[in-house]
Amino acid sequence: MTLLGFLWTILVTVVAPALFGRGLLLVAGATGLGRAPQWGHGFLLGQCLLAPLTLLQACFDWPVPGAMAPLLAGAIGWALARRAASAAPTEAAVGGSRAVAWATGVAIALFVERCLAAAADPIRVSDEAFNWAAKAKALFAGPWSRIGEPLAHFVSHADYPLLDPLAQMQAFAAAGRILHWENRAPVQAFGVALLLLLGPALAARARPVAASAALLAFLGTRFSTYGATAYADVMLATLAFGAFDALSRARATDGRVWWPVACVLLAGAVATKQEGLLVAGAVLAPFAAERALAGPRRAVAGWRRAIWLVVPALAAAGQARFIVAYGLANDMLDAPGRAGLATRIVAQAGTHGPKVLDYHFELLLDGAATGWLPLGLFVAAPLAVVLRGRDVVAGVVAHACCACGLALAAYMAVFVGTVHDLAWHLGVAADRTTLHILPIAALGLAVAAAPRAAATRGP
């Protein structure tokens, strides 16, 4: 019965959202997409689109059985995918490279094994229990009219956004009760989705050996450790990479399909962690800047599509409304009796700045934490410009450098403005914040170092 219950949870919280998102993607015209990114993007899209529905059901104290909406959405997605005439992929599963396909398969198998090992232990300690699962439990148990009390006293960092708790709530809703280990599954599935997206992205743009090595190097970072838990960090890394991939695809096509997808995934990033806003901005910035620098005609062309930016803006506004409604505060932004974050960054730059830089430099050198991926990117990209010319790094390498550089710089600034003991704060958070940009760094590094001949300027 335990196994059946677990499979039911996976069906409702992983398979159904993936089917739904994949169906929408295919019917919208994302044809020619390999199977792996179809399921990877499909899962992310499905989770992001079903989350508001889960929240709505919770607001009304579950007027219908919790599994109904995801299963119905999954069925719709399945029908849409069948209807999409060209549902059969024209890209090979992972970009046509057998080596990368094997590396992706091995990475997924090792990661899933870790996730199943984690399942032996119930969620009971650390942020996994007190931030993420606790919030999901408080929201699910309700009643909604009285959730302010547990949010204030039971949930730690209740101001954090809702996507991770909502994904876990889907698991509770599917079972009709609070769960203690099965609810990791939808969060862990973001890690699988990330590998399904990263493998093909590497295979399409980098030579097979470098692509396979970059994927396995990435697997050896903190990704595996945090990805097997219900922490939201791999979720954010996945949504950031998914948005980066979608923006790259939008840039290479007319953007009709991929720009809206990118905006939904950016909204997902915003709805995952407070830092999501920062990461979403860092991912979007190089693409926006490139468009702006291409001249007024290109910048203005397709301006109507900018309306899709309302989606991430709505996610941010919804989060702000939730915080205000329940009188929640953020330890960094609303520290009582302390100056604002920007003021603190300036005031503490002299004392904290060198320590933050030093810590991050060591982190970038720490192979077990970052796989040398961001460091390698920041070294290899300028060298590639010098040795091979600007054309080689235009596109994905330049975008990856900018996105990673901006996100790291912004994170370091936030650490400089910390209200906590600096050494403690860096020790508990810096490896996780760096994790958010590691997949983008892995892609940028592999392409900068060993680009596939036909794809140096590709998406």
Added chain:
Amino acid sequence: MNAGAALALVATAALAWRAGATLVAEGARLAAPGQPTWRQRLLDPTEARIRRALGDDATLLFALQAAAPRPALVLVARPDGDPRTLTPERFKELDRRNGRIVQLQALAYPDPWLQEVADPYSVAAGLAASGRDVRVLQLAGDAPPADAAAWAAAELPGGNRLWARP
């Protein structure tokens, strides 16, 4: 070999080194003793997983859940110590107690909601007076209420008690 190829070689070698390190680490992890069995991962019921994780405290958790179901609020004394006078032994003791309470709290919610407070008996008396279903968990070694006659006690396993205002 041109400079571009050298860059590719060096960077790919560094990536391959990290990839090799990943595979070695994963191999060591898989071969390490103490890995959960497939039965523990896939077949054990949740209760068995909780018993494995909490040890003896699992019995307390299940007894507490049976004795004070939702919407009961169960208060427990917060581990408290002055950092200036804390001995290493006392620190370990408080740390152990805190670890017990937070795990019970995480696994119990919302049946019941277990909450640490500085003075559970007076907080409970106040909340009970306003009509709330509130109890106090007296862990073995904790002080009973000063006005014990005004409370009803239920025995829990391990020398623990659950107090309520009748």
